[in-house]
Amino acid sequence: MRSALAVLTVVAALVAFWYAACVPMNIRGTLVEVERAGAQVVPPGAAQRRGMGAWGLIARNGFAVPATWAQERPRLPAPHQVAVELWNTTAMKKITSKRSLVFHGWVTLSATLLGFVIGTGLGILLAVGIVHSRVMDMSVMPWAIVSQTIPIIALAPMIIVVMYSVGVQGIVPKAVISAYLSFFPVVVGMVKGLRSPDAMQLDLLRTYNASNAQGFWKLRLPASMPYLFASLKIGIAASLVGAIVGELPTGAVAGLGARLLAGSYYGQTVQIWSALFAAAILAAALVGLLGLIERVTLRRMGMA
Amino acid sequence: MILLVAAFLLWAFGWWLNVRLASGPLADSRAVQLLVAAIFGITVLAVWELLVRGLQVPMVILPAPSLIAVRFASSTDVLWADFVQTFLKGALCGYAIGCGAAVLTAILVDRSEFLRLGLLPVGNFVAALPIVGTAPILVMWFGFDWQSKAAVVVVMVFFPMLVNTVAGLRETSQMQRDLMQTYAASYWQGFFKLRLPAAMPFIFNGLKICTTLALIGAIVAEFFGSPIVGMGFRISTSVGQLALDMVWAEIFMAALAGTLFYGAVALIERSVTFWHPSQQG
Numbered sequence: 001m002r003s004a005l006a007v008l009t010v011v012a013a014l015v016a017f018w019y020a021a022c023v024p025m026n027i028r029g030t031l032v033e034v035e036r037a038g039a040q041v042v043p044p045g046a047a048q049r050r051g052m053g054a055w056g057l058i059a060r061n062g063f064a065v066p067a068t069w070a071q072e073r074p075r076l077p078a079p080h081q082v083a084v085e086l087w088n089t090t091a092m093k094k095i096t097s098k099r100s101l102v103f104h105g106w107v108t109l110s111a112t113l114l115g116f117v118i119g120t121g122l123g124i125l126l127a128v129g130i131v132h133s134r135v136m137d138m139s140v141m142p143w144a145i146v147s148q149t150i151p152i153i154a155l156a157p158m159i160i161v162v163m164y165s166v167g168v169q170g171i172v173p174k175a176v177i178s179a180y181l182s183f184f185p186v187v188v189g190m191v192k193g194l195r196s197p198d199a200m201q202l203d204l205l206r207t208y209n210a211s212n213a214q215g216f217w218k219l220r221l222p223a224s225m226p227y228l229f230a231s232l233k234i235g236i237a238a239s240l241v242g243a244i245v246g247e248l249p250t251g252a253v254a255g256l257g258a259r260l261l262a263g264s265y266y267g268q269t270v271q272i273w274s275a276l277f278a279a280a281i282l283a284a285a286l287v288g289l290l291g292l293i294e295r296v297t298l299r300r301m302g303m304a
Numbered sequence: 305m306i307l308l309v310a311a312f313l314l315w316a317f318g319w320w321l322n323v324r325l326a327s328g329p330l331a332d333s334r335a336v337q338l339l340v341a342a343i344f345g346i347t348v349l350a351v352w353e354l355l356v357r358g359l360q361v362p363m364v365i366l367p368a369p370s371l372i373a374v375r376f377a378s379s380t381d382v383l384w385a386d387f388v389q390t391f392l393k394g395a396l397c398g399y400a401i402g403c404g405a406a407v408l409t410a411i412l413v414d415r416s417e418f419l420r421l422g423l424l425p426v427g428n429f430v431a432a433l434p435i436v437g438t439a440p441i442l443v444m445w446f447g448f449d450w451q452s453k454a455a456v457v458v459v460m461v462f463f464p465m466l467v468n469t470v471a472g473l474r475e476t477s478q479m480q481r482d483l484m485q486t487y488a489a490s491y492w493q494g495f496f497k498l499r500l501p502a503a504m505p506f507i508f509n510g511l512k513i514c515t516t517l518a519l520i521g522a523i524v525a526e527f528f529g530s531p532i533v534g535m536g537f538r539i540s541t542s543v544g545q546l547a548l549d550m551v552w553a554e555i556f557m558a559a560l561a562g563t564l565f566y567g568a569v570a571l572i573e574r575s576v577t578f579w580h581p582s583q584q585g
Contacts, residue, residue, distance in 0.1 A: 002418075002421065003421045003422070003425070005422075006418050006419070006421035006422030007421070007422045007425050007426060008422075009418070009422050010419070010422035010423050010426050011422075011426065014426075075444070075445065134326045134327065134331070135319070135322050135323050135326040135327075135340075137326075138322065138325075138326050138331075138337055138340040138341065139322050139326075139340050139341055139343070139344030140344065141341075142337075142341040143341065143344070143345065146563060148516065149515065149516055149562050149563050149565075149566035149567075150516070150519075150558065150559040150562035150563060151516060151519040151520045151523055151558050151559075151562055153520050153523070153524060154523050154535070154536070154539055154554070154555050154558050155555060157527070157539055157540050157543045157551075158539070158543050158548065158551050158555075161543045161544075161546075162364070162365055162366070162548070165364055165365065165546075166365060233432070237432045237433075237434070240434050241434045241436055244434055244436070244437060245436065245524055245527070248527050248528075256437075260437055260440050260528075261440065261528070263440065264440030264441075264443065264444060264528055264529070267444070269441070269444070272440050272441055273441070275437070276437045276438060276441070279433075279434045279437050280433045280434065280437075283432055283433050283434055284429065284432070284433065287432045
C-alpha cells in the first residue's frame with residue numbers, strides 16, 4: 001500500500017515535471033503563434049526575442065503559458081497531447097489502417113516474437129551443449145561472454161540490406177536481428193542456471209545412479225528456471241529494440257521504428273512520442289507477461 | 305571445391321585439437337583455456353575465409369576476413385575520426401554525465417525511504433524500455449552533432465545505473481550501521497567509510513552494463529541523423545553504398561572499442577573492490 005502510494009507520487013512528480021518542462025521548451029514557438037493570432041507579445045517580433053532566455057519570455061508573457069501545452073507541432077508535446085494521439089491512433093482507427101498504431105505495433109511485435117522464439121530456442125540448445133561438453137564450454141563460452149560487451153546491434157542495417165539483396169524481406173530480416181540480440185543473453189543466463197545445482201545435489205543424483213539425461217531433466221533444468229526467466233526478460237527487451245532498429249534502414253514502411261523515423265523526418269513530434277510510448281507499453285507488456293509466467297511457474301515448482 | 309574441402313578439414317582439425325586440449329591434463333590452466341578459445345576463434349575466421357572464396361560469395365553479401373582486414377588497415381584515419389566522434393565525444397561524455405547524475409540521484413534518493421520505495425519500481429520499469437527510441441527526439445533538440453548522441457546515452461544509462469546504485473547503498477547490514485553509530489559517525493562519515501565502499505560492487509556492475517548501453521545508444525542515435533562522421537553514420541552510409549568491407553571494419557572497430565571499454569571498467573573494479581569475494585580466486 002505504502003509502496004503503491006510512493007510509486008504514484010513519483011509518477012505524479014514526473015508528469016508534473018514534464019508539464020513544467022513544456023513551458024520553456026515551447027514558449028518561443030507559442031509566442032510566434034499567438035502573435036500571429038493577434039495577441040500582444042512583449043517584446044514584439046521573433047527577431048527581438050531571439051536573444052532572450054526562455055524564462056524571461058515566460059515572465060513577460062504569462063498569458064501564453066496554457067498555449068504551450070496545446071501546440072500543433074511542439075518541441076515537447078504535453079502528456080495529454082501524447083495520450084490523446086495514442087488514443088486516436090489505437091482505439092479510434094481501424095486496425096488495418098496505415099495510421100493505426102495497433103497495425104504498426106503488430107508489425108513490430110510479430111518480428112520481435114518470431115526472433116525471440118528462434119533466439120531463445122537456439123540459445124537454450126547451445127547452453128545445454130555448453131554444459132554437457134567441456135570442449136564447447138571452453139571454445140564458445142568466452143566468445144558468448146565477449147559478445148555481451150560489444151554493440152552487436154550495429155550489424156542490424158547490414159543484415160537488412162544484405163538479406164534484401166538476396167531476396168529475403170519482410171518479417172524475416174527483422175526477426176534475425178531480434179533473434180541474435182536475444183540469443184547471447186539467454187546463452188549466458190542459461191549456462192549459469194544449468195550450473196546452479198551445487199555439488200551436494202549432483203552427488204545425490206550420482207548416488208541414485210541417475211544418468212546424465214535424468215540429471216538434466218530432474219535437477220539441472222528445474223534449477224535453471226529462475227535464471228532462464230531473468231535472461232528471457234532481458235532477451236525480449238533486446239528483441240524489441242532489435243526489431244525497432246531493424247525497421248530504420250528499410251525506408252520506413254511499417255512498424256514502430258518506421259513511425260519514429262517518419263515522425264523525425266516530418267517534424268511530427270506528437271507522432272514520435274506516441275510511437276515511443278506505444279513501444280514502451282509493448283515492452284512493459286511483454287516483460288510483465290514473462291514476469292507473470294515466471295511467478296506462476298516458480299510457484300507451481302515450489303520455488304517462489 | 306578444394307577450398308571447401310580445406311575448410312571442412314580445418315574445422316575438423318581445429319575441433320580435434322580443442323578436444324585434445326580440453327580433455328588433456330592441463331585443461332584447467334589459464335593458458336590452455338585462452339588457447340582453446342583462441343583456436344576456436346581463428347578456426348571460425350579461417351573457415352569463413354575459405355568458404356567465401358570457395359563458394360565465391362559476392363562481396364555485397366559477405367566479404368572475406370582478409371578483405372576486411374585490408375580495408376581496416378587502409379582506412380585507419382577514417383575509422384579513428386569515427387571513433388573520436390562516436391566513442392570519445394558521444395558515448396564517453398554521455399556515459400560520464402549519465403552515470404554521475406545517476407549516482408548523485410541515488411545518494412539523494414537513499415536518504416528517504418519513501419522516495420526509494422517509489423523510484424525503484426519506476427527505475428526498474430524504465431530500464432526495460434526501448435529507450436533508444438528517444439533518439440529522434442533528442443536529435444531534434446540537440447542538433448545533429450555529438451551533443452545529441454551524448455544526450456541519448458545519458459538517458460539510456462541513467463536508470464540502470466540508478467537502480468544498481470540504490471540497491472548497492474542498501475547493502476550494509478544493521479550490525480555494521482550500528483557499529484558506525486556507536487563510533488558516533490556522522491551521516492557522511494558513515495556514508496564514505498562504510499556504505500559507499502559496500503556499494504562499490506553494485507556500482508561497478510551498473511557501470512559495466514552501461515558500457516555496452518553507451519555504445520549502442522551512440523551508434524543507434526547516429527542512424528537518425530548525424531554529421532558526416534561517426535560509426536553509426538559510416539555503417540549506414542556504407543551499407544547504402546554496398547561497401548560491406550567498410551561496414552565490417554567499422555563493426556570490428558565498435559567491437560574493439562566495446563571490449564576495451566568494458567575491460568577498462570573491469571580493471572578499475574578489480575583495484576577498487578579487491579576485497580570482494582567475487583574478485584578473489
